[in-house]
Amino acid sequence: MSRYDWMEEEWERLKSVSLARSIRSVDAVIGEEGTWIRVSGKSLLNLSSNNYLGLAHDPRLKAAAVRGIEEWGAGATASRFVLGSHGLYEQLEQRLAEWKGREAALVFANGYQANTGVISALVGRGDAVFSDRLNHASIVDGIVLSRAEHCRYRHNDMEHLEYLLKRHQGARRKLIVTDTVFSMDGDLAPLADLVELKRRYGALLMVDEAHAGGVLGRSGEGLCHELGLSREVDIIMGTFSKAFGSYGAYVCGATSVVRYLTSKARSLIYSTALPPSVLASIHAALTIVQEEGERRKRLRELGSRFRGMLRERGFSVAEGRTPIIPLVLGESGVALQYSRMLEERGIAAVAIRPPTVPAGTARIRFTVMATHTTTELEWAADQLQQIRAELQWEGR
Ligand SMILES: Cc1ncc(COP(=O)(O)O)c(C=O)c1O
Structure with a gap:
């Protein structure tokens, strides 16, 4: 008998059903x-x-990363709240806010941390989160972490969402959250209907544009922009790990939202900032996404x-x-x-x-x-x- 037997058993079980x-x-x-x-x-x-x-191996991203290291070093060495953050961060947040047509932006280490940090900062016990059944696992984990009630609606089913919103009218705060491009299916969320429902039921709307950034919108802004709805969405989240060929993530929205999240998102506060090489390569990728x-x-x-x-x-x-x-x-x-x-x-x-x-x-x-x-x-x-x-x- 070993104290790891239960792990071995579970691994064997996963293997037997082709899930290892x-x-x-x-x-x-x-x-x-x-x-x-x-x-x-x-x-x-x-x-x-x-x-x-096809940007991950683009020579312009690689060269920018090298310059980032030469200027700022290999690692950030601490959270932004400890040592402050250098120009690459601030410039990036300004560029993002402008690109997205929103007041402010905040960069996170990755999409997983952005979703878990933002959702758990926005809602808690006594609140309800309405989440598409096919949303990314990082959204699900953010909801679990928040301790709010998790109301899963059938994929892109607005009638089911409305039914759940009605049933939870009494919740202190209501948050609707969806991927805009679903990562495993490639289909799109019905954004105009979601905006309509969030208005009608007094909810906040958060969208994850991880797979839409760089891909949809005239300058690659994403689905919100393409549909002219970016100002209607309360929190727009996106990543730099996919079409941008780099790493990291961001949220953008009204100044009040971003300011609140800066003080409350634990995944931002209690984690080391991005390495300068990554930030510099994101800058290079953003230029290419906008211009090409x-x-x-x-x-x-x-x-x-x-x-x-x-x-x-x-x-x-x-x-x-x-x-x-x-x-x-x-x-x-x-x-x-x-x-x-x-x-x-x-x-x-x-x-x-x-x-x-x-x-x-x-x-x-x-x-x-x-x-x-x-x-x-x-x-x-x-x-x-x-x-x-x-x-x-x-x-x-
Ligand atoms: C829709 C969606 N959201 C969030 C994430 C997490 O982003 P990251 O890989 O930057 O942690 C991913 C990718 O894995 C994703 O597909």
């Missing part, structure tokens, strides 16, 4: 486009990255081309205009098998399983990047078709 997780090692990323990686000596086409605009609209255009085109290629080969994929293209396969074992066979054929495409997605909806989550070529995507679609034939998997 492991982390594979990557030898290298090949080239500046970020579209190919090398794993165990083999080159794989990367169809699983959130590096939508053709990357966004190409991303949109490639997304719809790849959807079309999959449909032409008889796969059922939903319409959409984001780079996230899920191929829902059902059972975790099937999704894992597809993922393994894709890898054997030279494609990295990750299987997404519960609890990340609801039971019975395990999938391959394909993501395209602005730096892919149509030839690469065509080749990937052919491989998928051959795998299906090999597995004699009918009807997909």
Whole structure:
């Protein structure tokens, strides 16, 4: 008997239902486009990255990171509340507020900390949070941490949301929270309806633009901006870890909101500030996101081309205009098998399983990047078709 037996048992159980997780090692990323990686000596086409605009290996981001280190050092060494924060932070927050057309912005270490810190600062016991069932895990964890009542509404179902808002009219504070682009499905939240409901029921509205930043909106601002609703949303959160190719996150909104969060968000107060290299690379990425609209255009085109290629080969994929293209396969074992066979054929495409997605909806989550070529995507679609034939998997 070992005191770790229960962990071994649970791990064996997870393995038996295809839910054990492991982390594979990557030898290298090949080239500046970020579209190919090398794993165990083999080159794989990367169809699983959130590096939508292909910026993570852009020489301008790398050079900015080096300059950040040279000027400010390798680490921040403490929370911003201990040693203050240098110019890179303040300039970034000003640029973000301007870009988003809001009064103020606040940078967090990452999206997970932004969501957990903001939600747990805004609501507590006696309050109610209305959250889409498919929201990101960091939102769920923020709600759990806050101790407010967690009211989950069916995905994008505004009738269900209204029903829950009515039932919790008596809550001290009400917060509606949603992803704008859902991370595992790539579909969009019905933002205009959410704004209408938040007004009608006196709730605050918080949105997570992690997968919309850099991708939607004229200058990559996100869905709120694209729909002309950014001033109607109380808290807009976004990350720099996806289309920006860097790391970190932010929230923006009215000065009162940002000032309040600066004093109350524990994940901000009790955690070391971002390294200068990261902040400097975010600055470089923001400039590219704002100025190189053709990357966004190409991303949109490639997304719809790849959807079309999959449909032409008889796969059922939903319409959409984001780079996230899920191929829902059902059972975790099937999704894992597809993922393994894709890898054997030279494609990295990750299987997404519960609890990340609801039971019975395990999938391959394909993501395209602005730096892919149509030839690469065509080749990937052919491989998928051959795998299906090999597995004699009918009807997909
Ligand atoms: C919708 C959403 N919100 C928040 C996060 C967390 O962001 P980060 O990876 O910066 O912690 C992610 C990504 O993992 C996400 O997909």
